[in-house]
Amino acid sequence: MSPLPTYDVAVVGLGAMGSAALYQLARRGARAIGLDRFAPPHERGSSHGETRITRQAIGEGEAYVPLALRAHAIWRELEAATGETLLVEAGCLIISREDDQVERRARTGFIQRTIRAAERYGISHEVLNAAELAYRHPQFILRGDESAYFEPGAGYVLPERCIGAQIGEAERLGAQVRLGTVVERIVPEHGAVRIETSAGTLLAGEVIVSAGAWAGALLGGRFARLLEPQRQMLHWFAIEPDAVPLWERSPAYIWPHGESLDDFFYGFPALHGSASLKTANEQYDALVDPNDFDRVVSAAESRAMFEANLKGRLRGIRPDVVRSATCLYTVTPDSAFLIDRHPEAPRILVVSPCSGHGFKHSAAIGEAAAEIAITGRSTVDLSAFAVSRFDTAGGTPSTGANG
Ligand SMILES: Cc1cc2nc3c(=O)[nH]c(=O)nc-3n(C[C@H](O)[C@H](O)[C@H](O)COP(=O)(O)OP(=O)(O)OC[C@H]3O[C@@H](n4cnc5c(N)ncnc54)[C@H](O)[C@@H]3O)c2cc1C
Structure with missing residues (x-):
């Protein structure tokens, strides 16, 4: 039997967050693969419709501000690299x-x-x-x-172009991309994670789950309740x-x-x-x-x-x-992001920043996710988005990936 294809990091879902993560992994030289059930940018998830508002002073919480500031800088870098307009400062x-x-x-x-x-x-x-x-x-x-x-300095970003530019740059820098591939199960194993897809199985040292509206069902357990x-x-x-x-x-x-x-x-x-x-x-x-x-x-x-x-x-x-x-x-129950290692499976990083205000931060969240997958920590402090904030006294037990 031939050995399973093996990667440093796999990214499940290549929408706003996943395309950004894959691009940042590729920039850092990681052996990375991105998988998506469709062919992003597409109209079936959370990232279509021409425009998304971006602001930098974030009234939803000051923990978001460093992400917004960094995202604007990354989009300007990407614009320089690709020649595309991604961010329009219409105010x-x-x-x-x-x-x-x-x-x-x-x-x-x-x-x-x-x-x-x-x-x-x-x-x-x-x-x-x-x-x-x-x-x-x-x-x-x-x-x-x-x-x-x-x-x-606020305005709007062009989501389909941002996703397309990041996937394109990721591939140019050596990342693998598998489209039309549904990830069915994510199973932590000794020293790796097994990813079972509609087109075969692969192994990765770390997995970033950025499956948007499908993340709750894919991760199961408490995530199915937290991500509606x-x-x-x-x-x-x-x-x-x-x-x-x-x-x-x-x-x-x-x-x-x-x-x-x-x-x-x-x-x-x-x-x-x-x-x-x-x-x-x-x-x-x-x-x-x-x-x-x-x-x-x-x-x-x-x-x-x-x-x-x-x-x-x-x-x-x-x-x-x-x-x-x-x-x-x-x-999520408090409308804030959830970005954290899976409590029972630390090689799985859950990146679920939607609740209606995620796109403006996505370039920076992808960077932070890539940093965590490669070095174990991110430059931007993500502690406000930890899953533990939903722990209750007596605890709702997490049942884990696919649990
Ligand atoms: C109507 C609307 C308006 C919004 N307005 C704003 C705004 O003005 N400003 C702002 O900042 N944010 C806004 N947002 C929020 C922002 O668009 C989202 O936070 C962001 O797009 C979420 O990106 P995502 O990567 O989590 O999800 P998505 O971009 O949907 O990506 C998830 C990807 O995972 C793939 N996938 C899912 N399951 C699997 C699987 N099992 N196997 C393989 N692939 C899988 C999907 O095909 C998809 O491509 C808005 C959202 C909506 C819906």
Whole structure:
């Protein structure tokens, strides 16, 4: 029997996180292989739909800021290496009522927390009152009691291009890539990990599991409960011809409004020539099986999005939907990332940073994952994302990989 193919590190899932990890492993000269059930960039996971907001002062928690800062630097390096545009500094506005204290998952007091993070890390920003906001950004229809945080170095990244560039660079630097290959089981053995796939078995010294919405089912045990796939929707609405220039010049924006958790949406500038505006809100009661859920956004769902959020707030936007898509969040109980060694199988590194705000950090998370797999530790402190934060007194026992 011929020996199994053997690698220093295997990366399971080549979306936002896995493509970044594979690129960073290859840069460091590791014998690395990346496996994906589809052919990233694809439209079946969490990383499609043209754009993702990026910011550097992270109101979800200051532990994220070093990741965001590093990710921007890596994207600029990748742009220089590939000649691709990956990051557009269109700026980002967070619009909110000054006294907004609505309980929002990881985003209660979002503006104030963002301002504190910007001040602490010296991130360039402005705080605008409603009059300044209305004067500078007439595309927004305001009530008059809003204020806004504006970060000029924020904006958006182009997710499909980021993933494609990182996989391309990883291969150029010697990493192996196996697409259309489903990882079925990950089994720790003496001194290695056996990876059973739809196209045979291989061995690796370390495994990075960056399987996005599929990670919970693949890892099993407590991870199946901690990593919940949730269906999300993206909508592109038509812009009135006169308003197109206004929206092409717009920054990205995040706008919690009203008194309920659902009173929240965000959006992007109109991409040049598209005459359409991409916006989304968030669902936290739409648990799905990533292999079997309704991938079509209904006309009623887009209409509800327009009525609840856009109507009366965005100037020159028509209710006509020109495109829509579903996408998956992988949500943890506290909406924060989970990046840690598997408690029972330390050669398995679980990299599950979604909960709706992961892309902006992905280049840096891939680097940190590669550092851990190769040297045992990362430059950026990831302790805030440890699985042990979910341990309860008396303990919910972990059942381990495939357990
Ligand atoms: C609608 C929406 C809007 C978002 N907006 C933002 C935003 O504005 N800003 C931001 O920062 N973040 C945002 N996010 C979050 C961000 O996009 C995610 O954090 C990120 O894309 C997650 O990447 P991932 O690598 O974990 O998952 P994915 O990119 O989905 O990658 C997982 C990969 O694993 C593969 N895979 C799964 N199981 C297996 C298996 N068993 N064998 C082999 N391969 C496997 C899949 O095919 C897939 O390619 C948004 C997410 C969504 C859904």
